[in-house]
Amino acid sequence: MSRIGRKPIVIPAGVDVNIKGSDVSVKGPKGELSGVVNPLIEVTLDGSQLSVTRASDDKKSRSLHGLTRTLINNMVVGVSDGFSKELEIQGVGYRALKQGTDLVMNLGFSHQVIISETDEIKIDVPSPTRIVISGIDKQKVGQFAAEVRGKRPPEPYKGKGIRYAGEYVRRKEGKAGRAAG
Numbered sequence: 166m167s168r169i170g171r172k173p174i175v176i177p178a179g180v181d182v183n184i185k186g187s188d189v190s191v192k193g194p195k196g197e198l199s200g201v202v203n204p205l206i207e208v209t210l211d212g213s214q215l216s217v218t219r220a221s222d223d224k225k226s227r228s229l230h231g232l233t234r235t236l237i238n239n240m241v242v243g244v245s246d247g248f249s250k251e252l253e254i255q256g257v258g259y260r261a262l263k264q265g266t267d268l269v270m271n272l273g274f275s276h277q278v279i280i281s282e283t284d285e286i287k288i289d290v291p292s293p294t295r296i297v298i299s300g301i302d303k304q305k306v307g308q309f310a311a312e313v314r315g316k317r318p319p320e321p322y323k324g325k326g327i328r329y330a331g332e333y334v335r336r337k338e339g340k341a342g343r344a345a346g
Contacts, residue, residue, distance in 0.1 A: 167219075170230035174215040174238050177245045182215060184208055189237060193244030196301045200240060206233045215241075239303045249299035250310035253332075256325030259317070260293035268296065272317040272327070280313060295330075 176182055180193040189208055190199035202208055205226045207218050217234040219226040242248070254261055254270070261270045268288045270278040282288045286309045289297040296313065300306045310329070319326035321337040328334060 167227065167231040167234075170217055170219070170234045172234065174217070174234065174241055176213045176215060176241060180241060180245050182210055182241070184210055189240070191237075191240040191244050193241075195244050195247050198240040198244055198301060200236060202233055202237075203229050205229055208233070208237065243301035243303060247299055247301050248303045248306045249297055250306055251330035252296040252298070252310060252313060252327050253330050254294045254296070254327050255319070256323075259325065261290050261296050262293060263288060263290045268313070270316065270327075273325070278316050280316075283309075296327075 177193075180191060183190045183192075187202045187204055188199060189202055190197065205220055206229050207220065209216050209218070215237060217230065217237065219230045239248075254272075256273060259270075259272055261268060263269070266282050266288075268280045268282070268290065270280075272278055280288075285302055285305055286298060286300045289299065291297060298306055298310045298313065300309075314327045314329065317326045319328045319332070319334040321335060322339055324334050324336060
């Protein structure tokens with residue numbers, strides 16, 4: 166039995182879960198998310214808990230069991246608390262600011278890099294070197310953060326660029342120089 170799959174999903178107060186066949190929709194204070202569950206997996210609602218079970222023990226069912234439970238749990242957490250990713254900018258002259266709904270970044274290029282926030286993704290810039298990306302869909306928040314980081318990933322020689330908060334960038338030694346002789 167899947168260790169993750171057999172854990173029940175506790176539904177917090179203020180969150181409604183509707184199960185219609187293979188469709189699961191979750192509605193909460195931050196928004197609404199829905200997803201389709203594979204027919205090999207069964208989702209049942211008992212009071213304030215969701216349980217995810219599988220019909221058989223074949224390889225496909227086993228591999229989908231924990232995945233389905235995690236995806237549904239992410240929907241429940243997303244509509245109740247939300248998800249966020251924090252990015253740090255390092256480098257002389259590298260900075261970000263928010264103008265309206267646009268994230269404007271100076272990243273050492275001859276032009277400014279401008280990224281607009283979407284309906285699902287909100288951008289906050291608490292300081293010129295920190296960017297906070299938040300939303301209710303964990304996958305979309307992570308993808309958007311990866312796209313922002315991809316505009317100037319951290320380089321290994323000086324460590325300049327955009328990195329996730331707490332990310333370790335392995336540094337390399339520069340050229341050794343010519344030996345006198």
